[in-house]
Amino acid sequence: MTDALPLEAELTAAIDAVAVGGASLDFETWALRIFAHQFERNEPYRTACERRGVTPAVVARWEDVPPVPTAAFRHHELTCGPPEVVFRTSGTTAGPAARGAHLVPHLDLYRASALAAFREFVLPDGARPSCLFLVPAPVLRPDSSLVRMCAWVGEALGAGHDWFVGEGGLEIERLLQQLGERAERGETVLVAGPTAAFADLFDACRARGRALRLGPGSRVMDTGGAKGLRRPLSRAGFFRECWTHLGVAGYSCVNEYGMTELCSQRYDSALVDRFRGRNLAPRRLLAPPWLRTRVLDPDTLEPVPPGATGLLCHHDLANAGSVSVVLTEDLGRTVGDDGIEVVGRVAGAMPRGCGLLLAEGAPG
């Protein structure tokens, strides 16, 4: 157990180096090292691997590292060491016992991964926006991985930040006031939070006849999709309403795809493509180099042909302290050679996700 930190610290440094344009990261070498690390230290994972006859000695490719389903996080402490923090999935209908728990023994690794990807995909122009987070403050939701990420973003990458979900839910009047003041000053603003919170914001703007024009370079980051939405809101509708109510164009709207069980996230390609001069590339969810996603046939767990729909299976090196390969309940497909699209969720899958942060309110 004493050498658990060095590998994770080493990976943290490697991610930091990649983030500043340093050496690239040899995914497969890291994947195999991390699997051996997890096999040795993560007892429930080792047991499951052994039941399948899989050990580090027989795994030669990163694709062969056994996955665990997200359901496993609801029943087992999948960690390689004492956790610094326990993040819990959101969910309203099945009760607290059905929530997954991601035990993270090395928070710096999550921080490094989260910030590097956020900087790359949401702030590719190096902007330091004023951050308005449509989620509870960390003191209200210390077990939310999204809230933790927002805190880091606000502190490290923002020019000030504030939280707009209290114990009573979205604080719409204060939010509108803050947005209005910043719009008048022409500040560059980042508004980030669950898609459902944006839908509530749009409804409030519509009801009050407000049409804000946020300052140049302002952007939106939403996450969670349809989860927790009180009304249907298509992606095109979301872009339209961002423009109508906030004055933020669709190409400055970045969707985040993340999971409590992962320390890395994928982001909409729109903004980074724009800054790289690839305006005609299709929208897709891009990942940092330490996160790879395979789209698998549900019957065989073999990859489906490019573009075909299957179950998403993420291999996140930044999960070195828990389990790196997570088989999700999400359906998706590959887009191009570097992206994916999430097309839905398996019928009957447990309700979960940060879109439910609003529905749950914040615990006292």
Add this chain to the structure above:
Amino acid sequence: MTPPAIETSAELRARIDAAMRARTRLATRPLGETAAALAAAATAWRANAELISALPAVARLDPTMVAATLPLVAEALDADAMAALVESELGTGAITRPAPTEVALVAHVLASNVPALALPAIALACLAGAAVVVKSGRDDPLSAPAFQHALAAVDPDLAATVVTAYWPGGASELEEVLLGRADVAVLTGSEPALAALAGRVGGRVLTHGPRASVAAVGRDGLEKAERVAHAVALDVALYEQRGCLSPRAVYVESGGRLAPRDFAERLAAALAGITERLPPVSTAVEERAATRVLREGSEWTPGTTVLSGPGGTVVYDEDPSFRPTLPARSVRVHPIASLAALPALLPAGHIECLGLAARDPCDLVPALRERGVSRLCPVGRMQRPPLAWPRGQHAPLAALLGHSGALRCTVET
């Protein structure tokens, strides 16, 4: 085989008017003649080669499944059973008298999770003395017109009181006509679909939302474990488990000849055996993904064992709380100390039918009725509901006629 097209509200209105005029011409006819015609039509319908050939593709079922299930639908329209139903609900001698007159038009908006829901819908409306419009669901626009065609061959006057139609959900002008004119609208489907329709009904509305069923095996039932396992497997496999009568959980009493976990293995084997006769239909990626998620998640859940194979997925689960499986041909098997404890485990208002392999279920009836269960039957017969099935606990003819009555839970032997 193509369903009759009704494209305009004027056309639908004209068809309804014609059906209602036809109804008045039957005012003096004894109900026994109606029952005999319906039974004869059902017999002809189940042999309709064109329907048997076309239905698998639209209903997304294997041809063997269609061949196995059409007779189950037709047998419910047995003349003697219909006579018994009429006498039971409308009074002694009712089968020799004309039909009731209080309801002129019944509208059925059908789901299509399982095929041929139109047959009992049409039969019950005819026995209630109403003209009927059946708006079929997307996955079975064929059964209703095929039945009407069969009925027209044996009794054109009665067939003229029936309008069959299909249009995609959301065709609001057609729906306005249908829902606005009906004295009673019977709506079947998902909660959002029901919510979208119910508010537009001009008359009374009866809704049938999503429900599930369970099976239970008592200690005495375990004496014939192989036969019981096969019967439960058949209940699971029929209609690819898409209906509200499909069991999603099996409760097995502990302390019998066979341990509940061993029964789960027999059930998995029985499901595998059934695939020879009723091969599973190839399913969309969403459903296959649901199967994978169930299996993988259960592997990691303490107290569960996954027994999966080509026949389906059986999850032996020591936690007795009811958590319905979703993928086709999947079921949880739970041990239970005593069947007497079963009703308390069932979520109120969500369970339609209990299939039972036990000697005397009568002790359970009051508690099951309280939980909203409408039907107890032997395992192996869950997918063979009689026309008298009090769906949603309402006597079927009384519900159409607006007669209030006690909530029902029938026991079939």
